[in-house]
Amino acid sequence: MVNGGRRLPPTPAEAEAVEQVRKQVDRLCWTGILLGLAFTMTNVQSFAANGAVAWSLPWLAAWLLDPMVSLVLLAILRAEQVTARYGIRTRGWVRGAKWFTLAATYVMNTWEAYAAGSADMVVLHSVPPLVVFVAAEAVTDLRDKLSEAVRAAFTSAGATGPDTDSERASEPARDRSPEGKRRTSFDEYLSRAREAWNPDVTVTPAWIREVTGCSRGLSSRLAASLSAEVSGDEQ
Structure with a gap:
């Protein structure tokens, strides 16, 4: 809100609106990450099954590969959100594990497209893992900055309200x-x-x-x- 060229402190209602935006951004980012990982699941299963007969043990076991990688990635991302909020830097193994799981998902998802030499399939199967990669890097920083904005807005509104x-x-x-x-x-x-x-x-x-x-x-x-x-x- 601006009055005579001078920006006024946020009201409690405006501060709550900032909190709603933070929640929406957080949910949308996580929804995009989960949808991207879900999209890659069938391609990773096909890669791992390697032509195995449907419903055979190798075919069924192939479905475990993508969730195994994805759950590790999600655990790392969730932990990074908390540590980043308090300015705690994680060691190289943590970042290495995140990059490895993202790279593994990308390679397994696009392997058959590269092998077939199909440019359009390469693009199609590259987009979801790359979106996951970009969102994984952005979600932690976004949530941290928006949380700071929420605290600043409520502090200002409460102090001046x-x-x-x-x-x-x-x-x-x-x-x-x-x-x-x-x-x-x-x-x-x-x-x-x-x-x-x-x-x-x-x-x-x-x-x-x-x-x-x-x-x-x-x-x-x-x-x-x-x-x-x-x-x-x-x-």
Whole structure:
């Protein structure tokens, strides 16, 4: 939002929109990776079966090769997401294993096309593994940067967002005693959120409301406070 040429801090609603984008990007990238690996499965099976009779033991065993490689690749990618988030560098074996599994998938998927000398089949069977390769390199960095954007947006929105009387009036009855006084303090809600937080969680107002049961108006400030603590711990 811009006012008189000066960009205003994001509102809680805008900050939640950033979180939704992060979730969508993460899901779309992983969906693309899974679809790409699924596409390669039949070609890898055909390569491994090497003309074996359908439903024979060698033919059935050939179906195990692609999932074996793909599961190792997915495990490495998931681990890299967590380590990259905390700035922890993995050793050469980890990156080597990722590149090897990607290269193995590509070679097994395109071998028959190269052997047949069919340029169009080479292109067709090259695209899915290459998309997986590019997405595998991008997904970790994308998720890390978008998580930083989410934390920055919620911290800014929570730090500058007004705690108006209308917000207080809209807080559900569970936050107030029968006499109109709050039964649960800000610090108590924050303590609950701390206990529920773990390194795989991105702190958002929606998550705060889920784990603490606080009101919508209070959740943005709680998210901002916890995000600031978590960012400080990571640094």
